[in-house]
Amino acid sequence: MCAETTHLAADPAGIKAAAAILAEGGLVAFPTETVYGLGADARNNLAVARIFEAKGRPRFNPLIVHVADVAAARLLVEWSDTADRLAQAFWPGPLTLVLPLKSNTGLSPLVTAELPTLAVRMPAHLVARDLLSEFGGPLAAPSANPSGRISPTAAAHVATGLSGRIEAILDGGTCDVGVESTILGLWSQPILLRPGGLPTGVIEAALGAPLAHRESNEPLSAPGQMASHYAPGAHVRLNVTEPRADELYLGFGPMTCTLNLSQAGDLTEAAANLFAHLHRLDDMATGGIAVAPIPETGLGLAINDRLCRAAAPRF
Numbered sequence: 001m002c003a004e005t006t007h008l009a010a011d012p013a014g015i016k017a018a019a020a021i022l023a024e025g026g027l028v029a030f031p032t033e034t035v036y037g038l039g040a041d042a043r044n045n046l047a048v049a050r051i052f053e054a055k056g057r058p059r060f061n062p063l064i065v066h067v068a069d070v071a072a073a074r075l076l077v078e079w080s081d082t083a084d085r086l087a088q089a090f091w092p093g094p095l096t097l098v099l100p101l102k103s104n105t106g107l108s109p110l111v112t113a114e115l116p117t118l119a120v121r122m123p124a125h126l127v128a129r130d131l132l133s134e135f136g137g138p139l140a141a142p143s144a145n146p147s148g149r150i151s152p153t154a155a156a157h158v159a160t161g162l163s164g165r166i167e168a169i170l171d172g173g174t175c176d177v178g179v180e181s182t183i184l185g186l187w188s189q190p191i192l193l194r195p196g197g198l199p200t201g202v203i204e205a206a207l208g209a210p211l212a213h214r215e216s217n218e219p220l221s222a223p224g225q226m227a228s229h230y231a232p233g234a235h236v237r238l239n240v241t242e243p244r245a246d247e248l249y250l251g252f253g254p255m256t257c258t259l260n261l262s263q264a265g266d267l268t269e270a271a272a273n274l275f276a277h278l279h280r281l282d283d284m285a286t287g288g289i290a291v292a293p294i295p296e297t298g299l300g301l302a303i304n305d306r307l308c309r310a311a312a313p314r315f
């Protein structure tokens with residue numbers, strides 16, 4: 001717990017201050033191209049423990065480690081040809097690779113939640129990259145929201161959810177992609193663990209083969225796949241073409257609605273707007289939120305995945 005959260009501008013002085021806070025074991029929210037991450041030194045057990053505390057995140061849910069480059073990733077995981085091909089094609093960018101964890105990495109064991117694998121990602125956002133190089137080590141960073149709630153795509157979202165629980169927020173404006181990274185398991189055949197900001201079709205084209213998908217009866221290998229997640233306070237209904245009078249309507253394509261994900265029906269624009277629109281509707285909602293149908297292609301997979309979890313029954 002810390003009394004006050006400092007707001008830092010994403011300029012050289014702010015980035016330097018953020019890196020110094022991280023080096024002392026503090027928590028700093030920082031922008032990535034997908035969503036804001038809640039960063040801590042991945043080698044500092046106490047700092048990583050405080051991520052779980054600040055978010056109210058279950059300890060069995062492992063964290064993604066953010067690295068400055070491929071060389072830094074290779075220090076932590078058993079790299080492979082497939083990993084190399086994907087990193088060449090898509091890093092820096094919204095793709096997380098899960099690979100076997102090396103021994104004696106110096107990482108806090110809390111990062112992996114006892115799994116034999118580690119999720120690594122090299123973000124593309126310039127502020128994230130500057131912060132990683134200024135800090136000079138691996139940063140554990142889940143999305144910077146209270147566990148189970150809507151992910152943050154602006155510094156103000158982070159402040160609403162986590163003010164007083166973290167040392168600082170590095171304000172780098174709004175996140176371009178707007179949904180979290182695509183997560184692939186690479187311990188055997190490449191398997192899609194979470195659809196995200198990099199469409200699966202693009203990955204399959206680079207691999208020259210289709211990705212495996214998780215069977216619905218398999219145990220959760222990415223606990224973010226728990227049904228209820230990204231949950232606004234208001235009740236959410238999906239695939240609605242005629243909202244009820246007491247509902248706010250989240251639209252897609254040309255239509256009359258409360259807020260539109262993309263008037264032009266563009267999925268990239270819709271992904272970028274998704275969480276910000278859900279945050280705004282949740283603030284306004286007295287009844288429920290109804291959502292227009294979103295096509296299940298390209299980024300639509302990641303958008304529908306998040307919407308299904310927002311609409312799932314709460315436990």
Ligand code: TXA
Binds near residue numbers: 036038063096112121
């Ligand atoms: O775009 C993103 O990925 C953002 C930004 C901040 O980088 N991060 C993010 O982190 O979405 P988080 O913690 O909200 O989601 C990470 C997901 C979780 O569902 C977690 O279970 C999964 O990654 N994960 C982490 N390590 C894993 C592992 N070793 N095996 C399988 N899943 C893993």
Ligand code: MG
Binds near residue numbers: 143151
């Ligand atoms: Mg998250």
